[in-house]
Amino acid sequence: MNLAVKDIKHNLGRFTLTAVGIGMLLMVVMGMGGIYRGIIEDATLLIDKIGADIWVVQHNTRGPFAEISRIPQNIDYRTLAIPGVVSARKFVQHTIQRSYQNKRLRMTVVGLDWPVDKGKWLPLVAGRILNQNHYEMVADRSLGMALGAKIKLGKDTYKVVGITSNMISSGGDGIGFFTVNDALDIQFNTPAEAIRLERAARGVRLRKSDQGLKQPGLIEYAYQESNQLPALESPRVSAVMLSIAPGASPEQISSIIAGWNDVSVFTREDERQLLLKGSVEKVRRQIGLFRALLTIISAIIMALILYTLTLDKLHSIALLKLIGASNWMILKLILQQAIVLGMLGFGIAYLLGQKIFPRFPRRVILSDDDLVQLALIVIAISVVSSFLGIWKAMKVAPNEALN
Amino acid sequence: MKTYGSGNTEVQAMQDASMNVAHGEIVALLGPSGAGKSTFLTAIGLINLPTSGRITIDNQLVVIGPQPMVNLKIFRRKHLGFVFQKSNLIPFLSARENVQIAIEINGFKPRAARKRALQLLDELGMDSRADNFPSMLSGGQQQRIAISRALANRPAVILADEPTAALDSHLGRQVMELFRDLAHKHGTAVIVVTHDQRSLDVFDTIYEMEDGIIKPMH
Numbered sequence A: 001m002n003l004a005v006k007d008i009k010h011n012l013g014r015f016t017l018t019a020v021g022i023g024m025l026l027m028v029v030m031g032m033g034g035i036y037r038g039i040i041e042d043a044t045l046l047i048d049k050i051g052a053d054i055w056v057v058q059h060n061t062r063g064p065f066a067e068i069s070r071i072p073q074n075i076d077y078r079t080l081a082i083p084g085v086v087s088a089r090k091f092v093q094h095t096i097q098r099s100y101q102n103k104r105l106r107m108t109v110v111g112l113d114w115p116v117d118k119g120k121w122l123p124l125v126a127g128r129i130l131n132q133n134h135y136e137m138v139a140d141r142s143l144g145m146a147l148g149a150k151i152k153l154g155k156d157t158y159k160v161v162g163i164t165s166n167m168i169s170s171g172g173d174g175i176g177f178f179t180v181n182d183a184l185d186i187q188f189n190t191p192a193e194a195i196r197l198e199r200a201a202r203g204v205r206l207r208k209s210d211q212g213l214k215q216p217g218l219i220e221y222a223y224q225e226s227n228q229l230p231a232l233e234s235p236r237v238s239a240v241m242l243s244i245a246p247g248a249s250p251e252q253i254s255s256i257i258a259g260w261n262d263v264s265v266f267t268r269e270d271e272r273q274l275l276l277k278g279s280v281e282k283v284r285r286q287i288g289l290f291r292a293l294l295t296i297i298s299a300i301i302m303a304l305i306l307y308t309l310t311l312d313k314l315h316s317i318a319l320l321k322l323i324g325a326s327n328w329m330i331l332k333l334i335l336q337q338a339i340v341l342g343m344l345g346f347g348i349a350y351l352l353g354q355k356i357f358p359r360f361p362r363r364v365i366l367s368d369d370d371l372v373q374l375a376l377i378v379i380a381i382s383v384v385s386s387f388l389g390i391w392k393a394m395k396v397a398p399n400e401a402l403n
Numbered sequence B: 001m002k003t004y005g006s007g008n009t010e011v012q013a014m015q016d017a018s019m020n021v022a023h024g025e026i027v028a029l030l031g032p033s034g035a036g037k038s039t040f041l042t043a044i045g046l047i048n049l050p051t052s053g054r055i056t057i058d059n060q061l062v063v064i065g066p067q068p069m070v071n072l073k074i075f076r077r078k079h080l081g082f083v084f085q086k087s088n089l090i091p092f093l094s095a096r097e098n099v100q101i102a103i104e105i106n107g108f109k110p111r112a113a114r115k116r117a118l119q120l121l122d123e124l125g126m127d128s129r130a131d132n133f134p135s136m137l138s139g140g141q142q143q144r145i146a147i148s149r150a151l152a153n154r155p156a157v158i159l160a161d162e163p164t165a166a167l168d169s170h171l172g173r174q175v176m177e178l179f180r181d182l183a184h185k186h187g188t189a190v191i192v193v194t195h196d197q198r199s200l201d202v203f204d205t206i207y208e209m210e211d212g213i214i215k216p217m218h
Ligand SMILES: Nc1ncnc2c1ncn2[C@@H]1O[C@H](COP(=O)(O)OP(=O)(O)OP(=O)(O)O)[C@@H](O)[C@H]1O
Pocket: B004, B005, B011, B012, B013, B031, B032, B033, B034, B035, B036, B037, B038, B039, B040
């Protein structure tokens, strides 16, 4: 006869409630672990998906994710000259906060070097990648924009042609993918009036300068669009990403670029670490510590619950001893119940989590490793707390049944 | 002899407590509250060993003072059956299971144990209540289950501490007669602590205990 099963059957209601209680507690622990994983995954997803082997950024910065980086656009031509570099893509990233349909819209704008990079690597859930150099965007689902929606950013209106999922910046904002040119336009959008004033100012400056006085013909140039002026540089990009040939050594190529005095260079793994050790570090540690605390507290609560469960049975245990039950029989009763409760709680936590976590604004990732780890912790708690109970049960004298 | 505690709180619960009980004999132990009756019974029951003295059961010297001569747990299981004032059933087991578990503990397979449990319940007229839990049974019914359990392993000695205290006089009498039949038909030695004066006629011998001293009553 299995005493543990008999007891559970007889106190089914109470047992179920306890299991549900433990389940909810474990769900919170599980969720906290999932949020932690989610933050790490989200932070590095873009770096992993975009598939660059080497990142060239502004000299002495840790950009473009951990801090702002600005480099001249023409770096891509210089890097392409290095043997082993297969492709060089310009990369632009900045975060804007505008309004969309009368709601606040925070979006990280990422520029893709169209047509070299049309966004084939984007994890699309709907629509298509960028088909033209202007006025199209691929929006992350978390931005809440529908396929075909239009949004005015600066002077121009952009149409959502594709939707991705889980593409989120390290700050937690959904990413909108544009061409590099559009991304720069959005960032450096200057009102027409400002442009007119700047052109006028350029003319005035030139007229006053030596050069303007000697060559009045130049003054006409000053009133032209800025990107037609050889003397003005085009807007800077955040970084240039390199893909290298199969067989080529990223270290070797990096060391060549590191010799240039105007840029810094990082490998993909460097970039991941910069992010995890940099901007995400504090959030990660905060949640990591909270998760550890939560695990410890749940362990204590679970141990108490299981211990009380044993205390409730002390009279029965004394009675069993009185009629000659072996210690093993009593140990089995306590241990089996604890493990059944623990595993049941774990199952409930998992099922509840599957229903609830997807509703969270950011990803909650239940990785197999984390689940296995938690399951082991639960079993350990069950065993340890039953030993507390068993220790108490072993001390029970048979004549306690008589009181 | 049995001494509880020491110094100021010392209590001499048993001073001169000797008793010889033969197979098939049913014995009553009377006495006022605090006389040491329960102490005596739990000492023979090997639950609460005496401070000094000897206990011999089934021709085997079991205890010398607080020193056990045998494995008490196994000995208790094989040779002794207990019935107490409160029925002391395991609440999460049915009537049948309460009896069955005692038989299983003695090494029987569940199937055989179940059969014997039902047999015992039948003997005590409780077969119709086999699947009820203790909370659904009356005090007298619970006591009969407890007696079935005490009989489970055909013990040489049955020890009962005020087994009828929770029962009305009619039921109490029935239980006492049951004990007598057990003693006379199965050769079990039965020791019953009781306050119930009306059932004294079922006993072969009656002892009285006062201030830790046991004397035969005439
Ligand atoms: N565990 C104990 N520790 C200390 N003293 C005890 C203990 N158990 C019993 N006593 C004392 O020993 C004496 C005898 O107690 P016991 O329980 O044997 O009496 P009893 O004859 O069974 O009384 P009742 O008829 O009320 O059940 C009492 O004075 C009691 O206070």
